[in-house]
Amino acid sequence: MTAVAATQVIVIGGSAGSLDVILKVLPDIRLNKHTAIIIVLHRKSSDDSPLVELLSYKTTLPVKEAEEKDLICGQCIYVAPSDYHLLIERDHTFSVDFSEKVNYSRPSIDITFQAAAEIYGENTIAILLSGANSDGTSGLQEVQRYQGKTVIQDPRTAEVSYMPQYALNNLTPDEILADDQIADYINRQQQA
Amino acid sequence: MDVGIIRDDEIDLLLNDIVETYGYDFIEYSRASLKRRINRLFTIDKFPSFAELRYRIKTDKEYLKRFVEEITVNVTEMFRDPHFYQELRNKILPALGTYPFIRIWHAGCSTGEEVYSMAILLKEANLLHKSLLYATDINPRVLEFARKALFPLSQMKQYSENYIRSGGKNDFSSYYSANYSLAKFNDELKAKIIFSTHNLVSDRSFNEFQLIVCRNVLIYFDRELQAKVFRLFDDSLEHLGYLALGAKETLRFSSIAPKYKQLGREKIWRKIG
Numbered sequence: 001m002t003a004v005a006a007t008q009v010i011v012i013g014g015s016a017g018s019l020d021v022i023l024k025v026l027p028d029i030r031l032n033k034h035t036a037i038i039i040v041l042h043r044k045s046s047d048d049s050p051l052v053e054l055l056s057y058k059t060t061l062p063v064k065e066a067e068e069k070d071l072i073c074g075q076c077i078y079v080a081p082s083d084y085h086l087l088i089e090r091d092h093t094f095s096v097d098f099s100e101k102v103n104y105s106r107p108s109i110d111i112t113f114q115a116a117a118e119i120y121g122e123n124t125i126a127i128l129l130s131g132a133n134s135d136g137t138s139g140l141q142e143v144q145r146y147q148g149k150t151v152i153q154d155p156r157t158a159e160v161s162y163m164p165q166y167a168l169n170n171l172t173p174d175e176i177l178a179d180d181q182i183a184d185y186i187n188r189q190q191q192a
Numbered sequence: 193m194d195v196g197i198i199r200d201d202e203i204d205l206l207l208n209d210i211v212e213t214y215g216y217d218f219i220e221y222s223r224a225s226l227k228r229r230i231n232r233l234f235t236i237d238k239f240p241s242f243a244e245l246r247y248r249i250k251t252d253k254e255y256l257k258r259f260v261e262e263i264t265v266n267v268t269e270m271f272r273d274p275h276f277y278q279e280l281r282n283k284i285l286p287a288l289g290t291y292p293f294i295r296i297w298h299a300g301c302s303t304g305e306e307v308y309s310m311a312i313l314l315k316e317a318n319l320l321h322k323s324l325l326y327a328t329d330i331n332p333r334v335l336e337f338a339r340k341a342l343f344p345l346s347q348m349k350q351y352s353e354n355y356i357r358s359g360g361k362n363d364f365s366s367y368y369s370a371n372y373s374l375a376k377f378n379d380e381l382k383a384k385i386i387f388s389t390h391n392l393v394s395d396r397s398f399n400e401f402q403l404i405v406c407r408n409v410l411i412y413f414d415r416e417l418q419a420k421v422f423r424l425f426d427d428s429l430e431h432l433g434y435l436a437l438g439a440k441e442t443l444r445f446s447s448i449a450p451k452y453k454q455l456g457r458e459k460i461w462r463k464i465g
């Protein structure tokens with residue numbers, strides 16, 4: 001089976017308290033060959049391999065750090081590298097950017113949400129999880145502007161409710177989901 | 193953050209104007225970052241339309257300077273990625289120490305944090321006196337800052353931690369004197385650094401080096417431009433010299449790769465072919 005360029009992307013953004021959610025949903029996620037997942041997590045450590053490894057244990061899908069000039073392929077899970085913003089080029093490859101922090105964060109969820117929306121338009125799904133930061137909200141708004149789908153973790157199920165609550169205060173998403181509904185949602189949203 | 197106002201075809205127009213009028217060629221830069229920064233500038237400088245931005249750039253040389261400054265990313269730190277500096281300290285500098293004279297090129301040095309970090313390493317290895325560091329960048333303004341050796345005092349705590357994690361044993365504050373909100377680094381470090389503009393896109397090789405450091409610059413270039421810059425580095429590197437790249441950059445896919453051998457986990461290659 002050869003990898004094909006993804007035509008749909010699901011971008012998951014999270015900060016404090018989101019790693020547990022991701023670890024919980026990953027085992028139940030299935031991806032068809034047209035869909036990629038991109039995970040943007042705020043974190044302290046600048047060493048990326050432990051996170052990629054940790055996520056790999058939870059799924060049979062390939063998990064990779066997103067590297068510059070990598071083609072974004074279906075049936076693959078990508079993790080934004082720490083301390084760089086993750087952008088997407090018109091030819092559906094990644095690029096990384098060491099510019100100023102946005103919302104005190106690098107990688108910034110806003111930047112990757114927006115990058116995905118610009119390239120994949122309505123075939124973008126952006127999911128914002130737990131966190132103590134306002135990152136992600138304006139990115140979700142951009143995704144809406146491009147007719148993509150937006151999902152916010154129900155703040156009541158979030159370990160740190162600030163980030164999803166902040167987003168909810170500023171926009172109406174397509175879905176508000178409890179952490180245990182996310183995997184099922186992702187599986188249902190993919191093009192046949 | 194409302195970006196995405198300037199379209200891709202408009203960016204093409206702008207970049208063509210700039211190369212024709214001023215000779216700065218950004219056409220082979222990675223588009224996503226460039227587009228984001230052009231849109232950011234468009235918003236900050238409150239242009240009413242794309243046509244006005246285009247006209248301003250074509251006719252106002254001073255504004256072009258600002259444009260170059262703002263669309264290139266100048267963010268940098270001292271002893272960023274302490275492991276990388278540890279590797280330089282423990283493996284690379286001892287090898288360079290066997291040469292009678294050491295020439296190092298920092299390409300894309302921005303405001304100089306990286307080259308002053310290197311000067312500190314050389315000093316601690318007792319090699320600074322026989323070294324010469326060429327620090328170059330496309331942007332003359334960052335070089336003006338770099339020459340002053342003045343960095344925000346507020347950063348020193350972070351830099352000092354990085355320095356210690358890189359294996360530094362001295363008191364980091366002995367390398368600068370505090371002056372209000374600024375830290376002025378010792379003249380001794382600067383004495384061996386030559387600052388100069390150099391455009392990796394259009395300028396040639398100007399010397400032969402034992403070590404070239406080019407970190408977080410190639411991520412802004414497309415594959416063809418990366419290939420071209422790798423050839424420039426290859427032309428500028430002595431046999432058995434070292435090439436050091438940023439944490440997310442690689443030589444792996446380039447045509448010069450067969451001549452180079454990566455050392456350990458860090459992004460440092462040695463020219464063996």
Ligand SMILES: C[S@@+](CC[C@H](N)C(=O)[O-])C[C@H]1O[C@@H](n2cnc3c(N)ncnc32)[C@H](O)[C@@H]1O
Pocket residue numbers: 098264265266267268269272299300301302303306328329330331334390391392393406407408409438
């Ligand atoms: C993100 S900074 C990297 C600074 C430092 N090397 C580091 O890693 O911390 C990128 C630098 O590359 C410079 N640059 C961009 N295009 C260039 C070119 N064509 N030639 C030389 N320098 C360039 C920018 O002006 C900027 O100062």
